[in-house]
Amino acid sequence: MAKITNKHKYKKRPPEGFSKIETTLxxxxxxxxxxxxxxxxxxxxxxxxxxxxxxxxxxxxxYVYDLYYKKKMITRELYDWLLVNKLADKDLIAKWKKKGYEHLCCLRCIQVSETNQGTTCICRVPKASLKDTKRGEEKDVRCVNCGCRGCASSD
Ligand SMILES: [Zn+2]
Ligand SMILES: [Zn+2]
Known part of the structure; x- marks a missing residue:
């Protein structure tokens, strides 16, 4: 009988350093x-x-983004491997590198769609400008896409 060495069905063997983050993942x-x-x-x-x-x-x-870009605790090889194996959302991370999108909650919130009445999501609007229109009252903003309470960079 064939011996099963990999517990999970990963593409290729995990690169070095994976064991350190395996538990969290x-x-x-x-x-x-x-x-x-x-x-x-x-x-x-x-x-x-x-x-x-x-x-x-x-x-x-x-978590993966911080490990690679902020803490520099994992190698490029491991980082790429994590993306390939969908252990991090590569499209979402690509957005975080852009100015104004550093805290973006999810990709749905920047998709202009019928659920958002043809605009980007309410959670992308800076709180300061929401306040002005509401006479200083803070509205409980929560988007329908992911429940985000605001992820504009100025918040
Ligand atoms: Zn958001
Ligand atoms: Zn969202």
Whole structure:
């Protein structure tokens, strides 16, 4: 019988350094799995069901991004490998490198679509300019896409 050496079905063997971050990534994978199988809460809008998944995806991508770009704790090889194996969202990370998008919550919020009435998401609007229109009151801003409370760079 063939011996199974890889627990997971990764493309290629993980590069050196993977063992140091494996535990954290496994925790993310478990949380994602739990979130995906969680039943919807009663009396809550349906779109909220994906919020947790979107937020976990964000957190995991941010973790990988920080490891490589901020803390410089992983090699380029490992970083690329993580992206190939979809352990971080490469498109989302690409946005974080752009000015004004450093805190972007998810890709859906910058897609101009019917859900956003033809504009980018409310969470992309700086809080300061939302306040002006609301006579100084702070509105509880939460987008429908991922439950973000505001991710404009000036917030
Ligand atoms: Zn956002
Ligand atoms: Zn979002």
């Amino acid at each position: 496994a925790k993310f994978a478990q949380k994602l799995k739990d979130a995906e199988s969680k039943p919807l809460k009663l009396n809550r809008p349906k779109h909220e069901g994906t919020w947790e998944i979107m937020q976990l995806n964000h957190q995991r991508s941010r």
